Amino acid sequence: MIDPTALHLLRPQWLWALLALPLLAWLWQRRGRAHMPWQDAVDPHLLPRLIETPASRRSRLHGAIAALGYVLAVLALAGPSWRQVEQPLSQGGTPLVVAVDLSSETLATDLPPSRLAHVRAKLAQLLQARSSAPVGLVAYADDAFTVAPLTDDAANVGLFLDALAPDVMPVDGRRTDRAIERAVELLRRAGYPQGEIVLLTGDAEASAREAAASAARAGYRVSVLGLGTDAGALVRMRDRAIRQVRLEDQALRALARAGDGRYAPLQSDPGDLRELGLLDAGASPGSESRASAGRVWQDEGYWLLPPLMLLALFALRRRAGVLLVLLCVGLPWSQAEASSWWQRPDQAAYERLLAGNEAYRRGDFDRAAALYRGITMADAHYNRGNALAKSGEYRDAIAAYDEALKLQPGMADAIANRRAVLAAMKRQPPPAPKSGKQQGGKGNSQSDRGAQQKDGEGQRKQPPQSSPESSQSQPQPQSGDAREQQRQADAAQRERVQRALQQRKPQRSGEPVPGKAETPAEREQRIANEAWLRRVPDDPGGLLRAKFRLEHQRRQEQTEPTP
Template sequence: MEFEIIKQFHFLRPLFLWLLVPVLVFIYINWRSTEKQQDWMNVLPAHLVSVLRVGESGWSKQLPLKLGLLACFIFIFIIAGPAWHKQASPFGEDAANMIIVVDVSESMLQKDVAPNRLLRAKQKILDILDLRKTGQTGLIVFSGSAHIAMPLTKDQQVFSPLLESISPKVMPREGKFAQYTVPLIENMLKEITSPSTILLLTDGVNEASSMAFSNYLSNSPNQLLILGIGNEKVQADIPYEYQTLKKLASDTGGAFRSISADNDDVEWVVKKAEYNMLISADNTMPWVDSGYPLTFLVALVFLSWFRKGFLVKWCLIIGFTSISMAPAPVQAAQWNFMDLWLTADQQGQLLFEKQQYSEAANTFETTSWKAASYYLAGEYDLAQNYFLREDSLSAKFGAAAALAHQREYVAARAMYQEIVSADPEFPGAQQNAELMQSIIDQIDQFSESQSNNNEDLSSKELGDEPQTSEGSETQVSQEQLIEETLSSEDIMNNEELSEKWMKRVESNLETFLGSKFYYQLEDGNATMEYSSDDKALSE
């Protein structure tokens, strides 16, 4: 924002700046006169100089003159008409569009921010919507695929139930591919002529995502704001990659900040969006003359000029102001001597070769190397997460291996089978799929034999536990499948039935989103990539 102000800054009446010339001439003449007096004083003996001087010496003696010159500079600055933004357009609220892009991958369930990253992101979105008074808002969610959860709309009430239903469970594909959101963003904004704001809420991005956003925004008037979801000061199983997000914001000319416990981050987003709208307004809108508030500074100087002892007052005011405005001490960032000579990936490579895999994983910036390091370090959950941040068969193969080490045999088999379907000749995929199948069969046979021996086995829902086998089928009685049929007249005329029907709709929203996203993935619309060469979408 500060950089944009510098770019837009200019004077509405620049000819008045010529008044600086006589002021500068006066300063020069006064300086030469002072120098001559000083030369005369240097000729006299030191014991006579102290007697001949009347009053104070040095810069303090001419402080009124200096304050007067400062007032002249401010006055000239004011009448020259400083300006850096235009008046708001009366049609500005139609242009204040924002697309919110939310990461719904598994890493967003980390609890370095309470209650977890995803819930905090949802809370921040609702706070932003409450503070935004104008403009349209759209919502895109992504993990292994990207989906439009809500097109651009001015109805902000629809977002609350929608956000409650969004979780990793409704996403049809695992992963963390923010690059698939770029074609959806372009499609949503293709009919919008005014610049819009893209708000990305995530805890990290991969190299492909950074490249996709950079390519799109290099030819787009839209701005990217990144609200990092995580806390770099709190240890988490999947680290918060705030440095990567900061670099993405810098590369795209956008802005980045991490979420805060208060509403400062929410206000930051809304102000950034409003400012982007204002500086992109129609060229016919007049510039705002921003010099008028400075007239009070000139008035304070001249009002105090005739008062006896004003020098002491001004010194006190300037002293207390300087103390109160002194910047707080800034803690130095962590620094490593090796950073002067080697990149993070080069340092990680050295650690990797020394078989210090955990340290290498924390050092690497490249996603694939981080995933491989975590895998060799035995941190298979982290390895799976980072393997799924790349959309390739080799990365999927690594994720399947990590799942197998976590005894997620069914999920590992499914992933190996996907690789075989895509490339039957992929090395090791068919053999590992058969191995997973044999392990599942052995577990099923063991479970069946235990059941035939009438042994009491405690069972529990899988939930977050690893699914080692397929289990047995559950018989559902016909009575459980009977649904109550309600007519529209019954719903409208009966308040109890109306409330019951609304609860049923809300409870089915998660199922609806899951089905919708699944069909979009099957159609190939959720994994399309942005092409900067011909502005086409490639699958």
């Protein structure tokens, strides 16, 4: 139902076009008079009495229809609306790159216990507030390095907070301009034409203001979060020199103004982040600040198009509109579907591939294999092989994997699944002989034992997996029906293949390979490797230190002049 109180126009400026309606009506009437051949030969006051004009009534009717169509077109363009609909929102928010000063000055104790401890706590607070917004992290001293590129998962950035320290930087110093340039490069590489850059530092040089102004012109706003106090503190630099460092408030404010951003001194509460506008920019789409953006007014102007098109039919030819209306009424109405005639071969193949994937998820493997058949794509042949393997057609599955490998040699999944199906075919028990009940039951029992013994190789410490069809504790069928025995054997084999396909995963170095016997020497080597891996320390700081050192050396080699 239409709510009259909510009815409004989304583009009301189109109503100005209605002012042209009287002019168009005058032109229509003048055009009709110009086509009267007796108008110049007969006096105007005698013309209505001497000439019968039945066509004038028809002309007036046509003019009224044209005027009505014009009004409907203008109202449709004005965008009438009376209801709201859900509008998908971007989950990211404003992208942000945080550049942290990791020079020796961050070890100053004017913010007890140190500036560095406050930096880590503030970054944790910021990442928690921007849990759904893209965020990246840059560390800089004399040069700037990427700690984490822009990502929507702030938890990945938080992994490196405890590793942030001056000793991970290859050289000491403070080049804030390089940090801004690195942040701009990260935003551009991620495809963001606009974004936020926040610097955590206690001082800035003149070159940093120039870099901030350049970033602002490119669409990236630069804000500053000041570290330290006005009193400052003494700090020992990496070269053993003792320096007095303090918060250079005026220099940081000038830097923020040059970058078209904001400045705030670091605080223990989120007030500084709120003052910089970082909490609002990183709010999730479901928060109160952006709840109104979740619904938009629906443009209902398309409802006026059918009557407008109906009026346009009468302008084609006499009585053509009536005939077309009767024809449309007589047609059977059904749900409109896109005809496959308008699809390219690759589009039709892609739709069949999607339909096959859906059938595979439902467990209809025969239907999935039929849909995949005929699609000349490596993925389609690979999926067909999986569907055939699930259905127990192992030879056809091997052929499908071979087709996939012809189109894409080295396809790891196809090679692994082909190997698993081949191994399952070797374990498949042969058909039982038809020479009596006891003989059939004995043959089936021996085959099952052989298959189970082969499955258990290389995994002797694990209990053997059992199933209703292949368990040794189940009583063996004594009917001697070969078909029933073969059906049970096939069912057990299909279950083993499905288990192999579902549980297959890449083997890590040192793990025993399923299906392969492990010698005592190999077992001892595997245990030694696992113990060695457990002794390897999980040190993100060491990772950053090595990464920054190698990147710094590469930059130095690129900038050194060739002899």
